[in-house]
Structures are given as structure tokens and as C-alpha cells.
Amino acid sequence: MDPSQQEPTPDKSEAHHLELISDTDSPxxxxxxxxxxxxxxxTSIAASNGVRATVASVVGYPKDVIGQKLFGRTTLFGEEAIEKRMSLDFHRPLEKGVLKGAGGVEGDEGDVRAARDLISEIIRRARPKKDELIYAVIGAPAEASMKSKTAILEVAKESCDSVMICSEPFSVAYGQEMLEDVLVIDIGAGTVDLCRMHGTMPEDADQITLDTAGDFVDSKFADAINASHPEARFSKEMLKAVKERYGSVAVEMEPCIAEFPINGKPTELDLTSELRDSCRAIVPPIVKGLSELISTFDPEFQDRLKGRVLLAGGGSQIKGLDTAIEREMHEQLGSGRVVRIEEPLYGGATGALKIAHDMPETYWERLK
Ligand SMILES: Nc1ncnc2c1ncn2[C@@H]1O[C@H](COP(=O)(O)OP(=O)(O)OP(=O)(O)O)[C@@H](O)[C@H]1O
Ligand SMILES: [Mg+2]
Incomplete structure (x- = not known):
């Protein structure tokens, strides 16, 4: 592939599709x-000062003064909030990447406040200098409506001086400098988002969202263990941790030995085949989705599309998944080449940062 053919500079038509605001006149x-x-x-951030940070998208507020005193803070984020959730007014402000309580999505004022606080917290973790202006590009799900994008802009405004919303698969592809004839598979917790790119912003027909993502693997895994070891006790969090440590679709995978209590006694269980089968369950729906996006594309370019599939998102870290999808593509579609992006957890954030860097200064200024 000739990198010079994928000049990443966004052209006017693309920039047109980005929703922009600015509340500064002189950056x-x-x-x-x-x-x-x-x-x-x-939620992850990549900043031009080299800092990267990630936090679970949850926010908690102590329910009363005692809680505030106990935690010494009025707001808790991420893992800490999850841990203390019982004594907190607890919010997961996003649902399928869309803000709750805004833009027609169910939720309440608390969710909106949580979203605002989450964005300012992730920016704080990027350690901006005092007085430094924040120019942010935020990835939103490709299918997010105008209304929910506007809602994201509204809550981001508070902590940013200039904000641009772009579609998440677009930022992933931009980060890889692959905007033309490429398929992006983004495997999250709740959804797998498949997106076809052909040089412009993706439209509805270019996208398929599946619910066979990370949470689906977890629940399959739970079912399989309940069937093979009905007496074992475990929580969702324990299973997720085991999956993230051992998750693989390979025939020759590292044995998955986990310790779960049976009748109150910690017991080692070999869950290798249960885990492998649960992870493998996401492959067929993904390839079926890819095949729909490929078969409705210009026949002349279908092969090119098959050869340029990007795998991203937390769930893409299941070992051997790229090869497994490739193999299934070969079987179902005759060919396929899948590349897992180098940093699946930061693919969206680093791509968005690259867009921010490449936007001409005048372009940011012109916003408002
Ligand atoms: N090492 C790993 N192996 C397998 N799965 C993993 C690994 N690390 C994280 N995951 C899974 O990735 C999923 C989360 O992915 P990601 O952080 O990209 O989601 P998200 O973008 O917040 O969610 P969504 O796309 O649904 O909005 C979870 O199901 C998590 O268990
Ligand atoms: Mg995601």
C-alpha cells in the first residue's frame, strides 16, 4: 500500500460534516x-503534551455530607466510584456512546451533570498548564444523531475553549491514515460498530451496529460456566477480569485457570474451552455484518475493501481475533485481510488528536 495515496489532510467536504463550536476568538x-x-x-484522552489517560465512564456523588467528609471530595470517578457506588449517587452518563438525559435520550439532569464532570475530569488528567486553551476533538458514535452531538458539544463547552465532534470510526481510521475504502470494526462493551469508509463521512448505509460485543462474551461465558460448573460462584466483574486476562479464540491458547469459590472454598477451575467458545461467538455476526457492507459497495472496489479491515476497541484485544475474522472472511467472502490497530484502547483518542493537529488554525478560529 502506498502511504502517499492516503494523505490524511481533511478536505473541505469532510470538514463540512464536523460539528464545530468555539468560544474563543484569539487562540x-x-x-x-x-x-x-x-x-x-x-473514556480516554490523548493530548498534544504527550499525556494519555483513561477512566471508566462512571461518576458518583456522595449522597450526603457524611459521604463528602468520608471521601474528602464531592465527585468520584472511574474505578473509585465503582468501588464506593453504594454510598454514592451513581451515574453512567453514556449509553451506546450517547449522552443520557440530553438530545432525546432517556436520563436525568444528574446524568448530564455527570457527563460534564467526566469530560472536565478527563481533561484535568491530561494535565493542561494553567491558562492553556483546550482545543478538543471528541469522537462520538457514528450513528449519533445531530441532537446528541449537540448535547455533547454543550457539556464539553464548559471545559474546552473549542470543540469539534467527529464520528468515532472516522477518528480511528484517520489515526491509521486510512480513510479510503476501509472497514472499521470497533468492539466495545455494549456494541460492535462496523463502519465502511470511502473518503467521505460515513452515512447510515455505511454502518452496522451489533450488540454481540464484550458484554455479550461475558454473559456467554457465565452461561457456559453455569452449565459446566453449576456449583461455582462468581460475579460479572470476576468473569470480565478473567476474560481480559486470558480471552482468546486460538486453538492453542494459554490455559485459562481461574479460582472461584465452590461451597465457600476457593477452587481452581479450567475454563479454557468455555472462554474460547464464548469469545468465538462474536466472529460470525461480525463477518455477516462485514459481508453486508461489502456486498452493497461498488463491485469494482469490493476486493479492496476486504483487504483493508481495521480492528479496534477494547474487545479487539481477544487474542487471535484478527486471524479468526480473516479466516471466516476467506470462507464466506473469498478473501480478507484484518489488521488490529496498534493501541486498540487509544485508537479513537489518538486519531481524534491527529485530527485536532491537522485542522488549520484558521479553521478552529472560524468556529463559533
Ligand atoms: N484484554 C482484553 N481482552 C478482551 N476484552 C477486553 C480486554 N480489555 C478490555 N476488553 C473488553 O472491551 C470492552 C470495552 O471496550 P471499549 O473500552 O472499547 O468500550 P467502549 O468504547 O467504552 O464501549 P462502547 O463502544 O460499547 O461504547 C469490555 O467488554 C472489556 O471487557
Ligand atoms: Mg468505543
Whole structure:
């Protein structure tokens, strides 16, 4: 592949599709550019000062003064909030990447406040200097409506001086400098998003969303263990941790030995085949989705599309998944080449940061 053919500079037509606002007129030298991946389960940031950070997309507020005193803070985020959730007014402000309580999505004022606090927290973790202006590109799900994008802009406004919303698969592909004839598979917790790119912003017909993602693997895994070891006790979190440690679709995978209590006694269980089968269950729906996106594409370019499939998102870290999807593509579609992006957890954020860098200064200024 010739990299010179994938000049990443966004053209006017693409920029047209980006929703922009700015509340600054004179961006001085002191600008911190950030790319933010606002996910349902995890929010990540990549900043032009080299800082990267990620936090679970949950926010908790102590229910009363005693709680505030106990935690010494009025707001808790991520893992800490999950841990203390019982004594908190607890919010997961995003659902399928869309803000709850805004843009016609169910939710309440608390969710909106949580979203606002989550964005300012992730920016704080990028350690901007005092007085530095924040120019942010935020990835939203490709299928997010105008209304929910506007809602994201509204809550981001508070902590950013200039904000641009782009579609998540677009930022992933942009980060890889592959905007033309490429298929992006983004495996999250709640959804797998398949997106076809052909040089413009993806439209409805270019996208398929499946619910056979990370949570689906977890529940399959739970069912399989309940069937093979009905006496074992475990929580969703325990299973998820085992999956993230051992998850694989390979025939020759590292044995998955987990310790779960049976009748109150910690007991080692070999869950290798249960885990492998649960992970493998996501392959057929993905390839079926790819095949729909490929078969409705210009026949002349279908093969090119098959040869340029990008695998991203937390769930793409299941070992051997790229090869397994490739194999299934060969069987179902005759050919296929799948590349897992190098940093699946930061693919969206680093791509968004790259967009921020490449946007001409005048372009940011012109916003408002
Ligand atoms: N090492 C790993 N192996 C397998 N799965 C993993 C691994 N690490 C994380 N995951 C899974 O990835 C999923 C979360 O992915 P990601 O953080 O990309 O989601 P998200 O973007 O917040 O969610 P969504 O796309 O649904 O809005 C979870 O199901 C998690 O268990
Ligand atoms: Mg995501």
C-alpha cells in the first residue's frame, strides 16, 4: 500500500460534516490539543503534551455530607466510584456512546451533570498548564444523531475553549491514515460498530451496529460456566477480569485457570474451552455484518475493501481475533485481510488528536 495515496489532510467536504463550536476568538500559542474517545464503558484522552489517560465512564456523588467528609471530595470517578457506588449517587452518563438525559435520550439532569464532570475530569488528567486553551476533538458514535452531538458539544463547552465532534470510526481510521475504502470494526462493551469508509463521512448505509460485543462474551461465558460448573460462584466483574486476562479464540491458547469459590472454598477451575467458545461467538455476526457492507459497495472496489479491515476497541484485544475474522472472511467472502490497530484502547483518542493537529488554525478560529 502506498502511504502517499492516503494523505490524511481533511478536505473541505469532510470538514463540512464536523460539528464545530468555539468560544474563543484569539487562540494564543498556549493551546493544548486533545483527542477524546467518549465511550460507554471507558473514556480516554490523548493530548498534544504527550499525556494519555483513561477512566471508566462512571461518576458518583456522595449522597450526603457524611459521604463528602468520608471521601474528602464531592465527585468520584472511574474505578473509585465503582468501588464506593453504594454510598454514592451513581451515574453512567453514556449509553451506546450517547449522552443520557440530553438530545432525546432517556436520563436525568444528574446524568448530564455527570457527563460534564467526566469530560472536565478527563481533561484535568491530561494535565493542561494553567491558562492553556483546550482545543478538543471528541469522537462520538457514528450513528449519533445531530441532537446528541449537540448535547455533547454543550457539556464539553464548559471545559474546552473549542470543540469539534467527529464520528468515532472516522477518528480511528484517520489515526491509521486510512480513510479510503476501509472497514472499521470497533468492539466495545455494549456494541460492535462496523463502519465502511470511502473518503467521505460515513452515512447510515455505511454502518452496522451489533450488540454481540464484550458484554455479550461475558454473559456467554457465565452461561457456559453455569452449565459446566453449576456449583461455582462468581460475579460479572470476576468473569470480565478473567476474560481480559486470558480471552482468546486460538486453538492453542494459554490455559485459562481461574479460582472461584465452590461451597465457600476457593477452587481452581479450567475454563479454557468455555472462554474460547464464548469469545468465538462474536466472529460470525461480525463477518455477516462485514459481508453486508461489502456486498452493497461498488463491485469494482469490493476486493479492496476486504483487504483493508481495521480492528479496534477494547474487545479487539481477544487474542487471535484478527486471524479468526480473516479466516471466516476467506470462507464466506473469498478473501480478507484484518489488521488490529496498534493501541486498540487509544485508537479513537489518538486519531481524534491527529485530527485536532491537522485542522488549520484558521479553521478552529472560524468556529463559533
Ligand atoms: N484484554 C482484553 N481482552 C478482551 N476484552 C477486553 C480486554 N480489555 C478490555 N476488553 C473488553 O472491551 C470492552 C470495552 O471496550 P471499549 O473500552 O472499547 O468500550 P467502549 O468504547 O467504552 O464501549 P462502547 O463502544 O460499547 O461504547 C469490555 O467488554 C472489556 O471487557
Ligand atoms: Mg468505543
Amino acid at each position: 494564543a500559542a498556549g493551546i493544548l490539543y486533545v483527542g477524546i474517545d467518549l465511550g460507554t464503558s471507558r
